[in-house]
Amino acid sequence: MRQDSSRSRLADVSFGDAFRYAATSFGAVILVLPMLAVIVSSFGETAYARFPPQGFTLHWYTAFDEVPGLIASLIYSLKLSLIVTAMSVALALLSAIGLTLRVIPGRALITSFLMLPLVLPSIVVGLALMLFFSAFWTADYFTGLVIGHLIISFPYALRSILPALETFDRNLWAASRTLGANPWQAFRTILAPIAMPSVLSAALFAFLISFDNYNVSAFLQDPLTPPLPVVLYNQAEQALSPVLMAVSSALILFSVVLVALFGKYLISTGK
Amino acid sequence: MASTLKTSTRRTRTFLSGSAALVLPAILLLLVTYILPLLQVLRLSVSSADPSVLDGAGFTLRHYFEFFADPTSLRVIWRSLWISFVSALIALVIAYPYAISVAKSGPVMRRVLISLALLPMTTSGVVRAYGVIMVLGREGPLNKLLMALGLVSQPVQFLYGPAALIIGNIYFVMPFVILPLAAGIARLDGRLLEAASTLGATKVSINRTITLPLLVPSIAAGTIVAFTLNMTAFVTPGLLGGQGYLMLTTLLGQQMFNLANWITGSVIAVVLLVIVIVTMTAYQTWLDRKAGFYAPR
Numbered sequence: 001m002r003q004d005s006s007r008s009r010l011a012d013v014s015f016g017d018a019f020r021y022a023a024t025s026f027g028a029v030i031l032v033l034p035m036l037a038v039i040v041s042s043f044g045e046t047a048y049a050r051f052p053p054q055g056f057t058l059h060w061y062t063a064f065d066e067v068p069g070l071i072a073s074l075i076y077s078l079k080l081s082l083i084v085t086a087m088s089v090a091l092a093l094l095s096a097i098g099l100t101l102r103v104i105p106g107r108a109l110i111t112s113f114l115m116l117p118l119v120l121p122s123i124v125v126g127l128a129l130m131l132f133f134s135a136f137w138t139a140d141y142f143t144g145l146v147i148g149h150l151i152i153s154f155p156y157a158l159r160s161i162l163p164a165l166e167t168f169d170r171n172l173w174a175a176s177r178t179l180g181a182n183p184w185q186a187f188r189t190i191l192a193p194i195a196m197p198s199v200l201s202a203a204l205f206a207f208l209i210s211f212d213n214y215n216v217s218a219f220l221q222d223p224l225t226p227p228l229p230v231v232l233y234n235q236a237e238q239a240l241s242p243v244l245m246a247v248s249s250a251l252i253l254f255s256v257v258l259v260a261l262f263g264k265y266l267i268s269t270g271k
Numbered sequence: 272m273a274s275t276l277k278t279s280t281r282r283t284r285t286f287l288s289g290s291a292a293l294v295l296p297a298i299l300l301l302l303v304t305y306i307l308p309l310l311q312v313l314r315l316s317v318s319s320a321d322p323s324v325l326d327g328a329g330f331t332l333r334h335y336f337e338f339f340a341d342p343t344s345l346r347v348i349w350r351s352l353w354i355s356f357v358s359a360l361i362a363l364v365i366a367y368p369y370a371i372s373v374a375k376s377g378p379v380m381r382r383v384l385i386s387l388a389l390l391p392m393t394t395s396g397v398v399r400a401y402g403v404i405m406v407l408g409r410e411g412p413l414n415k416l417l418m419a420l421g422l423v424s425q426p427v428q429f430l431y432g433p434a435a436l437i438i439g440n441i442y443f444v445m446p447f448v449i450l451p452l453a454a455g456i457a458r459l460d461g462r463l464l465e466a467a468s469t470l471g472a473t474k475v476s477i478n479r480t481i482t483l484p485l486l487v488p489s490i491a492a493g494t495i496v497a498f499t500l501n502m503t504a505f506v507t508p509g510l511l512g513g514q515g516y517l518m519l520t521t522l523l524g525q526q527m528f529n530l531a532n533w534i535t536g537s538v539i540a541v542v543l544l545v546i547v548i549v550t551m552t553a554y555q556t557w558l559d560r561k562a563g564f565y566a567p568r
């Protein structure tokens with residue numbers, strides 16, 4: 001409706017539209033240029049990455065082992081993030097069901113409480129947990145990282161799942177139970193199909209938040225096997241090797257695939 | 272709902288009330304490994320004992336006095352505030368027309384524009400900072416542009432200064448401003464715009480008198496999110512500002528990682544928390560006061 005009316009007026013492109021097109025293109029350039037610079041400079045022949053690059057080579061894509069600890073940290077981070085994703089989604093799904101199936105007192109308060117790590121800075125989580133683990137609980141590095149990542153990933157998962165379940169008609173649940181379904185059957189046949197898209201989006205968010213995290217990992221890392229973002233960060237304190245650009249290009253490619261396949265799950269439930 | 276529950280069987284009712292317990296694991300997790308550690312930070316920041324006593328002892332405000340008496344701290348706080356604010360505002364100005372285009376485009380173009388915004392958002396923060404470092408290099412496109420325009424005669428050294436940090440911040444928060452703004456624009460009541468245009472309003476005046484005022488909450492939300500993200504980011508200021516141009520977060524990092532000064536680190540963490548909480552509360556209060564005006568009709 002609105003689009004039709006605005007489009008009929010688009011017949012003559014006004015000054016305002018021309019300005020908007022220019023401004024939008026400028027915005028698009030800002031969004032794309034740094035990514036492009038990383039990808040393009042990964043093909044340069046010089047020992048230090050530069051943009052625009054000189055020459056052309058694919059060598060750096062075969063030289064990931066030139067940066068010490070890079071491959072190990074990639075595997076370590078994948079393992080960590082997959083575990084954190086599974087735990088975040090499970091915890092978020094449980095909490096969302098608990099908050100939705102029945103009208104419980106203080107629901108808004110509980111929800112705000114669970115969302116707190118979304119609002120408060122993650123660097124403080126890292127610092128706080130580091131002190132906590134030193135003073136009260138000597139957990140091993142991996143457990144510490146899982147807990148730290150879980151705290152900051154879980155609210156994103158909850159934020160994806162909760163709105164989807166809120167639209168759920170509780171009568172359906174009550175009806176299925178009255179008709180003799182046990183809770184598991186009712187969950188599988190009624191709740192799960194409704195929650196499914198939001199669970200996918202929750203898993204994506206949880207994975208991305210954990211896989212990208214530096215602020216918490218920097219405090220809780222095992223210095224012998226730091227997670228990938230920590231390795232990438234530490235490397236950037238020297239002149240950048242093209243190997244880092246090659247790894248980064250691979251990560252960007254991963255994002256491209258993610259956005260192409262699941263883009264709609266990443267925006268449908270923003271706040 | 273209540274009536275449904277009354278008519279359903281007792282067994283169902285028992286299970287439903289039991290279902291509320293499902294939220295307990297999450298609450299427990301946050302209480303033990305989030306709230307408790309945060310309280311420990313607060314405790315340590317006023318501890319009068321030796322710094323090695325990690326659960327704190329005694330009480331003193333000395334660490335706060337010392338922190339605020341140091342001109343470096345004040346300079347870093349002020350710098351964090353203005354850099355975060357200026358970056359948020361510029362990001363907003365660039366994001367606004369972009370978000371309007373997202374809302375007004377056909378399905379294909381919309382998808383392209385949204386994907387372009389999602390791409391950096393889903394890519395690692397360090398990788399994004401690498402990209403900014405490449406763009407800002409001596410022979411990078413920005414220096415080339417400035418030289419071509421004759422604005423500078425020598426390549427500018429952007430890195431480790433305010434310009435690099437502001438540019439990095441803008442790039443970092445753009446998606447977080449664009450997406451809520453585009454959603455806000457898509458929610459606008461099309462009938463208002465139609466009525467205005469039927470009554471002869473020009474596009475510019477529609478934008479000024481209808482679109483913009485109705486978007487104030489989305490714009491404010493975007494700005495607040497951008498400001499807070501800038502304020503609490505570590506990777507961007509760490510790689511683009513470095514040790515020579517510290518923000519509150521990187522100052523915290525320096526105290527913790529380089530100096531192992533845990534009490535000062537805790538003081539900075541509390542200051543950071545207070546700034547974020549005050550900002551969010553002020554915004555929420557303002558929004559609540561305006562709620563009547565912006566309530567969906």
